[in-house]
Amino acid sequence: MTQLSETVRIDTEPTEVGDVAVIVVDNPPVNALSSHVRQGLYDGLKKAADDGVAGIVIICEGRTFIAGADITEFGGGAQKAAGLNEVQALMEASPVPVVAAIHGTALGGGLEVALCAHYRVSVRGAKFGLPEVNLGLLPGAGGTQRLPRVVGVPKALDMMTSGRHIGVDEALEAGLVDQVVDNVVDGDLAALRSAAVAFAAKVVEEGRPLLKISDRDDKILAHRGDEKVFADFRASIARKTRGFLAPEYNIRCIEAAANLPFDEGMKVEGKLFLELMTGPQSAAQRYAFFAERAANKIPGIDKDTPLIDVKRAGVLGAGTMGGGIAMNFANAGIPVTIVDRDQPSLDRGLGVVRKNYERSAARGSIPADAVEQRMALITGSTDKAAFADCDVVIEAVFEDMELKKSVFRELDEICKPGALLATNTSALDVNEIAAVTSRPESVIGMHFFSPANVMKMLENVRGDRSSDTVVASTMAIGKKIGKVPVMVGVCRGFVGNRMLFARGAEADRMLLEGATPAQIDTVLYDFGFPMGPYSMSDLAGLDIGWKAETSTGSTIREVLCESGRRGQKNGRGYYTYDPETREATPDPEVVELIKQFAVGHGHEQREISDQEVLERLLYPMINEGAKILDEKIAIRGSDVDVVWVHGYGWPVYRGGPMYWADSVGLPEVVAKVREYGERLGGRHWELSPLLERVASEGGALHQYSN
Template sequence: MAVDYTIRGGVAVITLDNPPVNGLGHSTRLGIVEGIGRANGDENVRAIVIIGAGKAFSGGADITEFNTPKATQEPTLTTVIKALEASAKPVVAAIHAVAMGGGLELALGAHYRVASPGAQIALPEVKLGLLPGAGGTQRLPRVVGLEMALNMIVSGTPVLSEKLAQTGLFDELAEGDLLEAALSLASQAADKGSEHPKVRDRKIEHPNAEGFIQFARNGVAAAAKHFPAPHKCIDAIEKGVKEGFERGLAFECECFLSLVQTSESRALRHAFFGERAAGKIADVPPGTPVRTIARVGVVGAGTMGGGIAMTFLNAGLPVTLLETKQEALDRGLATIRGHYEAQAAKGKLTREQAEARMALITPTLVYGDLADADLIIEAVFEDLSVKESVFRQLDQCAKPGAILASNTSTLDLNRIASFTQRPGDVIGMHFFSPANVMKLLEVVRGEKTGKDVLATVMQLAKKIRKTAVVSGVCDGFIGNRMIEQYIRQALFMLEEGALPAQIDRAIEKFGFAMGPFRMSDLAGNDIGWAIRKRRYREQPALHYSGIADTLCEAGRFGQKTGAGWYDYQAGKREALPSQAVDAMIVAYSNERGIARRRIGDEEIVERLVLALVNEGAKILEEGIAAKASDIDMVYLTGYGFPLWRGGPMLYADTIGLYNVERAIRQYAKQANGEAWQPSARVTELATSNGRFND
């Protein structure tokens, strides 16, 4: 049983004990109801306290029960709350650390509430595309007021208990022992001997409720246009304001059942579980020994190296930053300092915090100064010979047991590991630029990478607040291998009849943060050019459109040169369609006898997205990615795939693999059709009516 029942001085203490955050799984719910019944049937019990063991009061629903019959098995949370409200003996909820989602709804069902300072209070269901389903939209406005409740519910953002102390949510904020405070409050309530207060009986008071609700609705319309849940939250709150608690509660239930069926909620829940699943590696069980990472070394103080350094500085880890020339080192340090000073100027850091982070950097031009680092990450030019030079030197200077990581985005990690006498200590840590901002970290597991090394890096990723996804070794790993096929299709469509602005506009309307050509201009078109040149040597049979090479030969490398697929004005980032580039594209087609045709937005989106899906399926077949949700997490956190669509592999599941394969086979019959060959996984799932994410 996930609930403990004891009696303290005539007060029954029901302790939730379902680690790690006392999720309200079926056994916990059953234990609460049985405890309430037991206490009410015992004449020696005067009152009841519900408290959480360990790290939290309750984090809400037990995620291990999601999508299983136990999630809705009686007693449901609604039934549990009814039992609390109906108790003849006063019920006190004693809250510490965390009361979120169903945990807060449970507390709102109690007659009284006492909380410790620093407790995080939230109804975060909106982040899963849902709304509170056990009365949260009706009870919270009755204790904290309409405005605060609506903001909390629509944003899902936690609020500290101290900030709610002056509302009607808590009867007491306990500075000392929480349980003792709750026992005292319970005894006082029992002494009153009267009917005990229910949140449902309170009124929602606001001087202009209708006007405020409309104001909130207007704000949500702009901020959450792709997500229905925030709108439904407001609708449910409004129902309670206008028609009372019972009708509001019934409407909340209707909204919950409606939202749980939406593709947006499914996508958000997929992302929620996918992020957690990414950290679970089949042959690296929990409890695998990890190495201590107390100091980090970074080789390279350029844009990427500086960003990586700041990622660790932000987590409080000292960094030794190595460059080969003093000018490059000074420039890198100046960039880091400028970043922190800008944050301080905006109020995101104090001046003292900015200086404290700068004080954690040890700049050096000498490899020997990396000797005390527990982890060393190289962030040098993407060339194998350059990587070889760095790793041979690291092998000589790094202490035994130090982890040697490469930030390579495409190169063979096994080759890089072979440049050392310790391949088991070598791993890929592919950060995404800007490294101190982007959430994704591709962790590349080499053939000889030690399990303890992998476990250490995955644990470290949490400390530096990254979503870590494990990839096997292949050219481009997960993200860049897939994006290459996406870019190939974009270039083929240029020579067939489309123009850069149309392609970008179509995929951005689908929901991508940035289209392929704006993205290339931002990253630098010369980077893709260098990769293609390598492809021409290594895979001469692989067909590419030559349009991008023509662009680069004209020196149009993107924003950094003021000209790429688009034109740019000095000091501005706005992408302006270029007549010169459009003319160059049309001329390219004409010179090669390619009859240009009208390409619709629907085809543009389908070709770009299905290119990702098909390559992702091949990555799964080869075992480069362990599961489809890992691929989705790469694209949601690193490549701007629309969150409400859940990633390329979930999107394919949504439209059906039969339709995916059918479209791929149709494109294989068109111009540049050799780029389309359905993966065996796509064909298998299309035939069996299967899904990538089962």
């Protein structure tokens, strides 16, 4: 064995056709393509050629093949070392076969390395993908030019614009993998190594050609000059990728692969990669990537803090939220008990869960047999005593403090010692709820976002007496069930809804001043949000919490409800809706109702510019976010951004409200908050001392940490 760099070594394996060099990468945790890995690969390929071996195998230690680039080097932190393109050139030009032995994941730069091998051997459980689009990038080491030549244009378009990982069967069918090593578990690297060495020897023995993907064109010729396939694909993803640059740039590169010689296509890839790499969208998306990981770190919680072993979960309430929460646990293979007040309510809730799974199976999101497998993990009951053996119980009942306190008194009596008791409240005081139990240290907030089986955000709310074990366990549970967990403190609305309340108050005030629901919603939609507050209200239902017998017509929403408007459910809300397509149309009658209400309450009407609308919607959020940080409700500015990206649809290519405020310039934000505060008044325009201080010091809110 020869150590080539701190993370790469080279061994040899004797075979009947001669020695096969085995270049081993060992750069935990994911064998990223750090500078020392690239240099080690380069030196290993050179040494193998100098030693006159019969073949070369590239394999990785640990849990995965090369899982991508070292993102920490993207900002210019890379040490001087061989470039990836130099490593790839040596691989392709090798006079002996190079075989990539793949386990775990071959992603991004890792797959781009594997695509430069002459052959690829994989274990059954491996995954393959080019997910750079999720960082606002495109594969910049030939991936956009090689992948279409292997799997064809349609599959390359799908994989690269979605970042989707494909499994071995799909990779084998597409031609991405040459041999699957069956009957080998993913972690059995000795068996994979033996199989790859044997495959390399077989290639030599049979005189197989040294296949260079860059020379292939058989799978792209059919789409040369074919504008329709690209136009149709753009149309199919337009809604999902609205506002993002990277998907379109990936498509342009695949067009270049189909229409240009390889070297010319590489020039297109290089140019577009540089534009994205140096642009604001990728910077924001890379920031969001690291912010999500930073949110897992809770100051004062030791990494060795004991965790609650969750073998069974309980959910109180079989409604939309409770059913969605239960699905998260079943999806993770954790048995879950749902309890509701009566059998019809329980049956209705379980029926909705089943329909959700059946819909996912019909779309191909889950295997057909997963429906019954997951439903078998969900048990229903009308008796809270069924929670007695649960390790975590989450209540998802109506948002009423007295009701929740009553529930927690019962759970305190029923649940076993050490069980984690969580409330799904979106705004109420977790400390007040915990205080009615004999074990406030076991109580915490777990604020799921609706629909809970879809939305990634999990806003965990740490009570004053929540134990370290409960805090650490809640974060671990969130990750296990596929969420993006963030730990926050107790205040009305916590982080996300508290900022939303400020935005909503200002939106409603602008309606009274002359802005229309369509204008406000359009401004936010054009900024990158999936919808604005009034489209959202119509979707949820205007009559949630409204009762005709107690309605006083004191708000615009009450006036609309009194006029028979319920939102999408009856086709009339802030907008009117097509009964077939659900397409919204601004309603002049609603505009007139709002105007009459406003004038009747003494508000002058005027034209409000879109820029003012944007500032008055977003600057109160930023100001409130700074107050949240100042009060230590959020640990980091980046945590605030994670909540808003994953919980409220803030466009990730703008980083989050704190990051966006820094990009606008905090002095400008401060000046505008002062200006609007003097003109409009209101608590949400009272300037945050922290915002003022960070702006004066030239700091950044997204980097602020408590």
